[in-house]
Amino acid sequence: MSSRSLVRSPVSCSAVNECFSYNSRRPRSYYQYSNTMKLQTPQAGQMLLPRKLWKSTRLQTTLLTQRRTVSNCCSDLSTTYTEQLPSYLALNVLQDQSNAKQNNIRKVLVILNPNSGFRSSREVFYKKVQATLKLSGFAMEVVETAYAGHAKVLASTVDLSTCPDGIICVGGDGVVNEVLNGLLGRDDLKEALQLPIGIVPAGSDNSLVWSVLGIRDPVSAATALAKGGFTPIDVFAVKWIQAGVTHFGLTASYCGFVADVLQLSENFRLQLGPFRYVIAGILKFLSLPQYKFEVDYLSPEKNPNLESPIEKCHGQLSDDSKVKSGTYMDSSTGDNWVTMKGEFLGILVCNHFCKPAQGLFSPVVAPKAQHDDGSLDLILVHGSGRLRLFCFFVAYQFCWHLLLPFVEYVKVKQVNVRPVGSTHSGCGVDGELLQAEGQPEWQCSLLPVQGRLLGRHPRT
Template sequence: MATVEVHAKLTTKALIWGLHCLRLEDVVAVSYSDGSRRFTIHSYQVTKEKWISSSRRSRKDLHFLAPDAEEVLQWVSAFADQGCHINFLRHPLASSKKKSTVVDAGSSPSPSIRCRSRPTVLVILNPRSGRGRARKVFSKAEPVLKASTLSIHFAFTHGHSASFLQLAGFRLTIVETTDARHAQTLASTVDLSTCPDGIICVGGDGIVNEVLNGLLSRDNPHRASEVPIGIIPAGSDNSLVWTVLGIRDPVSAAVAIVKGGMVGMDVLGVEWTKTGAVHLGFTIAYYGFMSDVLELSGKYQKRFGPLRYFVAGALKLLRLPQYKCEIDFVPVDTKKDEASGPNVRLEVDRHGDLEAGTIEAIFSRSTSTENDHDATNEPSDYVRGLDGKTKKQLSTRASFPGCCTEEALSVHHGTTSPSPRPRTRSKSRSEKSWSGLSVDGESARVSRANSVISSNGEAENVSSAPKWDSPAPKWDSPAPKWDSAAPKWDSSPGPKWDSPVDSRFSSESDSFPPSSDSVVPKWEHRQGYFLGIMLCNHQCKTVQCLPSQVLAPGAEHDDGNLDLIIVRAVGRLQLLRFFWSMQFNRHLKLPFVEYIKVRQAILKTAGNDLQGCGIDGELLELNSPISAALLPYQCRLIGRARPRQQ
């Protein structure tokens, strides 16, 4: 085939040549064939389906030859600098004798370039997710992460270029869950040094929830919270990854994992005040119609798969019970939050001078004196709502192999900063203050400074790998008290709430809260019959409904607040009205719906019936009041947050 000479330019966003443009965010890896000066860019580009309005990613490989050895080096450096994974491959002819794609150090284009080790992750796959198709779903994502030995062998024996097959070079340890709670046990016990680059969940929100709860039940939850969590959506509803990362399909999810980046996620903690048990969530906690539907839907998982929620919803609607409860909450006052020193709360966290969390403990803090104001907003040692600013001070910075981090830049510029200034929203490379790279001498110099390639033939920015030994914020506060398992359903009747409301939690109480105090939280109280109460940690989009449909439009996954939705109504008609309005995002305008940003909420159910609440699709018994707030630290999702809607 004749070779055509073209001028190409690599910027922080795209590779541009002639009238063509390849977005770097679609590039999974670049293969460089040793000796031939041949490059192959492996990309998964988004293509629109012709007839339906959906799009999908398909593999496209682009080949080019660098004119000379110097340009080879410049291209390698420039791609590595943009966070592209680089494979060094033997020349196809040379390698046909040796079945190996990895070259030794001497074969790398420059001795000044070192490679990082391959990202090593644990994959936890729930074979029951969705309609039991998680394995099939993962088979679409797996080739993006790594190539199988078999296919590499095939390539050599059949004379294909190996560069077609070796992509991001992840080392995967895949574990399929055998039963409910398997993922949780695994995440709580696995040796984290065996998966230094994170845990990838293949399934729905439930499996992510189990991993979250498992990780944070470890002896050192703060350190465990730094374990990056990746998600390949394969469940019935993958609200978390769809809402926060804007990803719905497994290939895009795998591409996002390869591209790296990290999103800080607030963690919702729900404490059973009677037992002190805590269950955590990333997405939503709910009580009422939705938790009943969740309970019923369990029966139909096998038969209806993702449609089970609709079936259970319709059946529950026919026999709609009444939900009587009380909810107390602390609304967010943005002005006060700014003024009431997050630093003060940071001190509290560091010295750990709070007692264990019970409703009484919460109350005693709430009614403390002004001098005690540093503890007043704290529901318990481990369930605490902090504002976003505080959390930004607390959480560490994230990094992921293949991602050029600010750290790498600061090392380069000689301005390393030990202070863990976190970034709750991952920045794309293009957002950083890097000048666009073109393949000329100057840009190559910049690239080289930031790139390293090691002896096993892969390129990276040295400082981008997560370092467990790196200084994380120190937490002196006592570790959370954990029940080994989530609260279990038992046959004991639920609590009776016939007695009058405890005045401590009533906003009418004149003793609490003092109106002039800028720190003591102002509790508000609602009681009566409700169709549902939902506490959202992010916008909660649902994959199965219209893409525009959002449950909590004002919620952000990293704003340090929870969004409370109270559907204060009874009857099927109102319920239908709520869900119908939700299709058009008008549900919050209904007269019987309240939408409030809160720091903390306490829910008490009434009646003798055994009731349940849902947390990220996990059904839990509601046999005592529960208190919900955010943890003082965030967890990390691998990927980049979808742009915020204005």
């Protein structure tokens, strides 16, 4: 995750809307960036196996290797696989795959962030994942990111014909977000949207792949990639209205306490790795400011009579003296809007149920959210103060947070948020902090098109 200014990464939302009338100019080849790229050679990793199992695994792998070496022309496929044995679980899948797809080579670009999580992405990929993917027919071009924003540059400039089967991200949610934004910023948007994104979790918290595909370890991720298939997923856009700049996301956007923690945590990235969130959370909790926002949201269902246009968990919320709220109809569209102004500890807009991969009890933030249901789930944590925040946090650990009287849960189509006064004006998107000048208005809405993730949930 990294803090960054939206000004530095302008992506026009109109580009997405123009998707259907796109201009098929050829993308620049990403090889022009080759001075920052490092094509990787595989590293040998020896696994310790029981003697009997070692023998049988070795035999299976050797057979697979022979077939692959004949059918593939990718230079590093000649690696001795006996030095890079995948897990036993994966081997069963690989055998099926190799029988069914002997001639089906899947060409992908692998973008590896060596800076993710505990900085173990290289080890994760080369020791736990690479062999499985190779054996299942992936021809991979591996590129390591050299700086923050590099994954976005790669995704926006790569020649799509060199990786028609997708881009696989090895890292955290941040690198996936960069790839998404790179793809959605391309001229050949229609083709880019079709390109699936694969994820090998190696970051601080891979909430996306854990929530949507039920995968949180690299070996399972490799197995899911090897098995093939796609999972459609809604994509949302967060627009800084005044500047007309848009950033895209797949997981969640948030303002208030969580965005503040995200910003503070970046100071500890080098020293603490994934633990930076805990330390930043405690520090921010101890110096908790008041957050005031104006919020407008649009419910998915139109109700011309303004009768219960929203699903509210707690009707008494509007009686909270600190929150002024009302409903109005946009005369141009006939949409019903709910508007409120007051103190909020947090405003979270979730695209899936947002299950942190590293949580103690792995609670979910938005239990009713679905990654492909065409709506966003808004969670408003009303009020201020450490006691309220503490109650929310404890309840959240047991997934009771929606029962709290100061928490509101609504399915929405669009949310507009305006920080009031000295409230922190940043907005977090998938773990990336978007910063804006002045009094920004953030608009979060779903795109009319879906993206695709590589792999399917193990139970589907």
